[in-house]
Amino acid sequence: MKLKINYLYILGFLLILQSCGGSADASKVSKTKLLVDSMQFEIQHEWANPIIGGRINLIGNPNYIRFNKDSVDLFLPYFGERYSGGGYNSEGGIVYKGLIEDLDVNTEDKNTQIKFSADKGTESLNFMITVYSEGSADTRVTSSDRSFISYQGQIDELKNEKEE
Numbered sequence: 001m002k003l004k005i006n007y008l009y010i011l012g013f014l015l016i017l018q019s020c021g022g023s024a025d026a027s028k029v030s031k032t033k034l035l036v037d038s039m040q041f042e043i044q045h046e047w048a049n050p051i052i053g054g055r056i057n058l059i060g061n062p063n064y065i066r067f068n069k070d071s072v073d074l075f076l077p078y079f080g081e082r083y084s085g086g087g088y089n090s091e092g093g094i095v096y097k098g099l100i101e102d103l104d105v106n107t108e109d110k111n112t113q114i115k116f117s118a119d120k121g122t123e124s125l126n127f128m129i130t131v132y133s134e135g136s137a138d139t140r141v142t143s144s145d146r147s148f149i150s151y152q153g154q155i156d157e158l159k160n161e162k163e164e
Contacts, residue, residue, distance in 0.1 A: 036112045
């Protein structure tokens, strides 16, 4: 009899643990939705995933995508092959600052997909960002001149450049 009671306590404890970790914090979900709806936010990436090679930890390395309504400012370190004969530039990554081209924002099932394009010289870049309801983000970049790369990070409020 005592053994059955102990099993019931353990089962109850496990059910409580499962219910505590099962859903995203409601305040974080609403904050993420407000940020995406305003199109004023930034994404800091923690991981880069080049098509060749393993995951690369970006913590401590400068990288960002900053949306400010109709414009974007981004710097993403690049690890991969470059196809055209233009050589690597001195910027050391994927860099763009300007108006957002071909913006498409689609929200489904609490997640938001943001697609846009950017042209830098002869290179055409396509970005597909998935922002998840709890604030994480996946960024996928295809380029006319480079191999595919993806990034994983977190969305946050847009910081003033003076604060940095």
